[in-house]
Amino acid sequence: MTDVTPTDATASSVAATASAAYRSALQVIGAVEPRVADAIGAELADQRASLKLIASENYASPAVLLTMGNWLSDKYAEGTVGHRFYAGCQNVDTVEALAAEHARELFGAPHAYVQPHSGIDANLVAFWAVLASRVEAPALEKAGVRHVNELTDADWAALRRQLGDQRMLGMSLDAGGHLTHGFRPNISGKMFEQSSYGTDPGSGLLDYDAVRERAREFRPLILMAGYSAYPRRVDFARMREIADEVGATLVVDMAHFAGLVAGKVFAGDFDPVPHAHVVTTTTHKSLRGPRGGMVLAQPEFADAVDRGCPMVLGGPLPHVMAAKAVAFAEARQPAFAGYAQRIVDNAVSLAEGLTRRGATLVTGGTDNHIVLVDVSGFGLTGRQAESALLDAGIVTNRNAVPADPNGAWYTSGIRLGTPALTTRGFGADEFDRTAELIVDVLSSTTPTATRDGSPSKAKYATADGLADRTRDAAAEVLDRHPLYPGLEL
Structure with missing residues (x-):
């Protein structure tokens, strides 16, 4: 984690202090439930020994991690800064105000709300804020009242129907969208009538003219932009033009690429904050903070x-x-901008290394931190590829590709991301070597048969000794870039 510590001397001091803090914490935990303390220590060991390529994961700094284990956890603090429903929240006010201030300055946003517990919570806050502002408030004004409690039963029933009749247009799941963008298994799909826009069948790229046409037809209240598995930038200026044309509110979910926005790698038309009405995000992933959410x-x-x-x-x-x-x-420190740029540079190196060795990539490459590999060319499903790589110490996740014939469970792809290993200090050479190991595993893995003799979508076989050889090769690279160097439990 060289990006957080500016000098060797500072790094050594921080590591020694963090080591003492974690050892003490684990002793206290272990005195009550040693199995939990053991699991915490094992998790650090596992993360140190793995090539972590989960696009939505990262490594938070010791300072961030240690901040979560303290007495602030014991406070109830419903409400907002200075307007709490519980007494004694002055210290909560301080930290919430600081978090919001840093967020506003970091992203250039006029308003930041840092209470959401997750990205889904942040999206729910955004959706209901749009409904409250665009639907509920005008209805109350028309009825001549200030609060829903003042409505008659008949007027309230009519407003409830109106709230439930609204429409959302978002990126389809197989094109790289997210469940929280209006799909039925998620609460957002129960709140809104939903429709989707996809990508160009040939290139896999977002077709803005097709988005505009669909928006004109569907007339959504919310035009949802952002993604969880699209390996390219989005032109948010064009998305805002489309939203304005049809009278929609543009909501952008930047959970995956918030770190690239914070680091000014995504700027101008590719920075959602100046263009969207509301922006939601998680605070981990490429932003490298604690697990949580935020609304701008x-x-x-x-x-x-x-x-x-x-x-x-x-x-x-x-x-x-x-x-x-x-x-x-x-x-907000200058070093973070360099880190964000390296995330993208490393993703390009990983993509080029995979392509050079025969892998097929959705859209043919990447502009961000995501590389989406279509593993059907190796004769595998995403589930088989994910499992075989995990056996070899390479942690990825299976992911659908556009028009995926295997659906969302087995899938035909794996999603790779570069934020975590970039935090460890990996560069172009290490990511090229990682690409080599990935292709070695995938090309040496074959589906096995089901009971009726047909190829299985889940079971697989790998060459003898492949997993151990890959783990040994990965260890050579990982050892050059230790995770939390100097931190010993």
Whole structure:
């Protein structure tokens, strides 16, 4: 984790202090439930020994991690800064205000709400804020009342129907969208009538003219942009033009690429904050903070966003908001911009290494931190590829590709991401070697037969000794870039 510590002397001091802190913490935990302490230590060992390529994972700094284990966890703090439903929240006010301040400065946003517990929670806050501002508020004004409690039963029933009749247009799952963008298994799909836009069947790239045409036909209340498995940039200026043309609110979910926005790698038309009405994000992934969520909003939606608790959220988690403040402070340091650029440079190196060795990539490459590999060319499903790579110490996740014949469970792809290994200090050479190991595993893995003799979508066989050889080769690379160097439990 060389990106957080500026000098060798500082790094050594931080590592020694963190080691003492973690050893003490594990002793305290182990005195109550030693199996939990053992699992925590084992997780660090596993992460140190693995090539972690999960696009949605990273390694938070010791400062961020340690911030979450403190007395702020014991406070209830419903409400907002200075307007709590519980007494004694002055210290919570301090950390929440700091987190929001850092977030506004980091992203150039007029308003930041740092209470959401996750990305899904952040999206729910955004959706209900849009409904409250665009649907509920005008209806109350028309009825001549200020609050829903003042409506007659008949007027309230009519408003409830109106709230439930709204439409959302978002990227389809197989094109790289997310469940929270209006799909039926998620609560967003129960809140909105949903339709999807996809990508060009030939290139796999976003077709803005097709998005515009679909928006004109569907007339959504919310045009949803952002992705979880699309390996390219999005032109948010064009998305805002489309939203304005049909009278939609542009909501952008930047959970995956928030670190690239914070590091100014995505700027201008590719920075969602100046163009979207509301932006949601997680605070981990490429942003390298604690697990949590956040909403950034233009002033017209700020009041509604701030009612996230108790509208859809439970009590805020003050210890996590404190960790968000620390992570945002880290991301405001000059070194973070270099880190964000290396994430993208490394993704390009990984993509080129895979392509050169015969792998097929969705869209043919990447502009961000994601590389999406179509493993059908190796005769495998995504589930088989994911499992075979995991056996060899390479941690990925299976993912659908556009028009995937294997569906969302078995899939035909694996999604790779570069933020975590970039944090460890990997560069172009290490990612090229990683590409070589991935292709070696995939090309040496074959499906096995089911009971009726047909190829299995889940079971597989690999060459003898392949997993051990790959782990040994990966260890050579990993040992050159230790995770939390100097931190000993």
